[in-house]
Amino acid sequence: MPVGAAQLARVLTASSSAMPTLGNAPALEPIAIAGDEGLSSLFRYTLTLATPEQQGYNERQAANVAVKQLVGEMMSAHIVLDGRPGSGPQQRHISGLVTRVRFLRLENRRALYEAVIEPWLTLATRTSDYRIFQNQNVLDIVKAVLGKYSLPFEIRTTHGYPPREFQVQYGESDYDFVARLLHEWGLYYCFEHEENSHKLVIVDEMASHQPFAHEGYQTIPFHPADATVREERCDRFNACEELQSGRWVTDDFDFKRPRAELQQISTMPRKTAQNSWERYGWPGDYVVESEGEQLVRTRMEEAGSLGELATGSGNLRAVVPGCLVTLERHPQNESNRQYLVTHAHLLLQDVGDASSQQEFECRVDFDVIPASKVFRAPAPPVPRPRTTGPQTAIVTGPAGREIWTDEYGRVKLSFHWNRYCTKDENSSCWVRVSSPWAGANFGGIQIPRIGQEVIVDFENGDPDRPIVTGRVYNADNMPPWTLPDNATQSGLLTRSSEGGSGANANALRFEDKKGAEQVWLHAERNQDIEVEHDETHLVGRDRSKKVGRNQMATIGMAYMHNVGLAKMVNIGLAYSFNVGMLRNTVVGMMDNTMVGKTKTTKVGEKYLLSVGGDKGSHIEMDGKTISLRVGASVVQLKADGSIAVTGKKINITAQGDDVTVNGEHIWLNPMGGGAALQPEAVPTAPPAEPPGSPLASLGALMGGNPADLLGKAGQLASIAQQVAGGGGGEAAGHATQVLGTVTAAASAGVGKLVADKDGTRG
Structure with missing residues (x-):
């Protein structure tokens, strides 16, 4: 730097709307500035300020300048740029918020102070929050977070x-949160300074950068430190090649596509040996393949940008991070190219006003990366936040709803730390809910309901991946059974929805109190039990079952009901019993049936009634025959009108006066003799006798047609003759007696028959 007037002229000045004054002049002027600025970092410059060398105030006044009023206000340092030829702005501005001031000392009747200036983004380091962003990309989130500061920033992506x-x-400062998101997606930022302000600029590729506005600092020469030159120069420049991994692999898991292959690979080996080593990151923080591809490429570019760096130094006043600069005249040919300045440390000390005790000095140390490469900022020093354990949250959903879920059984949550929560269906993302058993369309499920408190954990400790792992009671949601009185009770008690109350529930409760053990099952409306194979019930003592309306049982094959002592069936109105084929009823001793009025029994084909076993009484009925059998005695009635009575001894006793036997033929013991007895034909009945004749009087007396009676008498006489002719003995005697009676009736008059009827009828 030339010595003389140029050096004595003021190179460094400062301005601020909050600058304190002494008299009518600014109370402080800068004498030095030192600080660091870099891509994706907060610059920090320290200004050394001194009270002016002038009369009018003493040291005590100088030592008590109201510097506190500078804190939080904007201050700019201005550096004169006359050390390099070229057109452009004549000053470089460094503008920032005053974040710290302090008194240093008194020196040569002057008071020295120190002021630290930082970008307005430093305000974001002084705030922290818990906040949820849904369905927004990284730039939308950055705008939402930084927009509240109402300070200039630009997204140039x-x-x-x-x-x-x-x-x-998650509890991060706004700055740490924004820096984390920008780094994850490969974005970075720098600051553009103006006379009284500065602007945050967010970029994502090299094309967003431009050279410094002053032409003299767009290309800088290299001269060794021992070279005698009068211009600003770079006097040290060291290019560095560093071994880096050449392959990045990431993977993740998507529960919506559990078999999806989400692994993504990015390979960018540098032209060195040992360039194929792989770095593997999991989880990759994505479920969409294209997102994973973008993220893994960003990680690979980040590693690659660290492989070819360069550092330099010189007395250059305007090596500005975020600007492009071209190096020339370097002995290493590959070093003479365009670079992006990624970091710079500036030290500038101005000359004093009235003495030369403080000499002018300007030094800058800088880091650059070739402009032909891709720059990705390294990870921020503050790591990604992790949760330290489970916490609780409240289930939310739309107003008026009691249950809110999706096809995966997920719910929405209001976290206790989310002070911006709307407590509705937009409170959070859909959050998965753990189950005691989860299989392919089988397992256990119970959807947490709106207003219930649940236990939430986070997959891999990531606040972006909550998962419900349990449920807890609180004062608004108490246990279903009063505690501690019912501490021995356990089970499940549901709540009908929508609009159910405490009286509307399904329940399964276990009572384990000694001596009062119980399993209680309650269905609020319907209970359906389905058993695909066998079912067994064992009741040690009594069982009671009450059905309010109807009961129906359908049994596919057989039904057996064993009752040890007694069974009583009481039916209030009607009883219907339907058997498709066979019915068998066995009564060990007695069977008593009482019918109040009418009993009807209908048998399709045959009816058999047996009393006393094989030697007892039997009644058999079918459509053509009714048979009554008692031992050897049989009475049989047939549909054709015939009646057969069989027995060893047949007695017919009339309690009244008459016994009437009617028939075309009358057979008496046809099988009793040696040959079958055939009835003789009976002539057609003669015409009815005139009234008053003997036969008419006989008919009136016996209740029949006299002619018919005479014909039957003749038939009996014929039978008697056959019996008499066929054999002797008792049968012949009976036949002779009958024959005699008939003959007497036929030959005697009516008067004689009437006179003898009491003695001979029988």
Whole structure:
């Protein structure tokens, strides 16, 4: 730097709307500035300020300048740029918020102070929050977070970024949160300074950067430190090649596509040996393959950008991070190219006003990366937040609903730390709910309901991946059974929905109190039990079952009901019993049936009634025959009108006066003799006798047609003759007696028959 007037002129000045004054002049002027600025970092410059060398105030006044009023206000340092030829702005501005001031000392009747200036983004380091962002991409989130500061920033990007379903600022400062998101997606930032302000600029590729506005600092020469030159120069420049991994692999899991192959690979080996080593990251924080591809490429570019770096130094006043600069005249040919300045440490000390005790000095140490490469900022020093254990949350959903879920049984949650929560269906992302058993369309499930408190954990400790692992009671949601009185009770008690109350529930309760053990099952409306094979019930003592309306049982094959002592069936109105084929009723001793009025029994084919076993009484009925059998005695009635009575001894006793036997033929013991007895034909009955004749009087007396009676008498006489002719003995005697009676009736008059009827009828 030339010595003389140029050096004595003021190179460094400062301005602020809050600058304190002494008299009518600014109370402080800068004499030195030192600080660091870099891509994706917060610059920090320290200004050394001194009270002016002038009369009018003493040291005590100088030592008590109201510097506190500078804190939080904007201050700019201005560096004169006359050390390099070229057109452009004549000053470099460094603008920032005053974040710290302090008194240093008194020196040569002057008071020295120190002021630290930082970007307005430093305000974001002084805030922290818990906040949820849903269905927004990284740029949308950055705008939402930084927009509240109402300070200038610009997003100067070229790539697109996918929306994220759920992104959480988890106790982080706004700055740490934004820096984390920018790094994850390969974005970075720098600051553009103006005379009284500065602007945050977010970029994602090298094309967003431009050279410094002053032409003299767009190309800088290299001269060794021992070279005698009068211009600003770079006097040290060291290019560095560093071994880096050449392959990045990431993977993740998508529960909606559990078999999907989400692994993504990015390979960018540098032209060195040992360049194929692989780095593997899991989880990759994605469920969409294209997002994974973008993220893994970003990680690979980040590693690659660290492989070819360069550092330099010189007395250059305007080596500005975020600007492009071209190096020339370096002995290493490959070093003479364009670079992006990624970091710079500046030290500038101005000359004093009235003495030369403080000499002018300007030094800058800087880091660069070739402009032909891709720059990705390294990970921020503050790691990604992790949860330290489970916490609780409240289930939310739309107003008026009691249950809110999706096809996966997920729910929405209101986290206790989310002070912006709307407590509705937009409170959070859909959150998965653990189950005691989860299989392919089988397992256990119970959807947490709106208003219930649940236990929430986070997959891999990531706040962006909550999962419900349990449920707890609280004062608004108490246990179903009063405690501790019912501490021995356990089970399940549901609640009918929508609109159910405490009286509307399905329940399964276990009572384990000694001596009062119980299993209680309650169905609020319907209970359906389905058993695909066998079912067994064992009741040690009594069983009671009450059905309010109807009961129906359908049994596919057989039904057996064993009752040890007694069974009583009481039916209030009607009883219907239907047997498709066979019915068998066995009564060990007695069977008593009482019918109040009418009993009807209908048998399709045959009816058999047996009393006393094989030697007892039997009644058999079918459509053509009714048979009554008692031992050897049989009475048989047939549909054709015939009646057969069989027995060893047949007695017919009339309690009244008459016994009438009617028939075309009358057979008496046809099988009793040696040959069958055939009835003789009976002539056609003669015409009816005139009234008053003997036969008419006989008919009136016996209740029949006299002619018919005479014909039957003749028939009996014929039978008697056959009996008499066929054999002797008792049968012949009976036949002779009958024959005699008939003959007497036929030959005697009516008067004689009437006179003898009491003695001979029988």
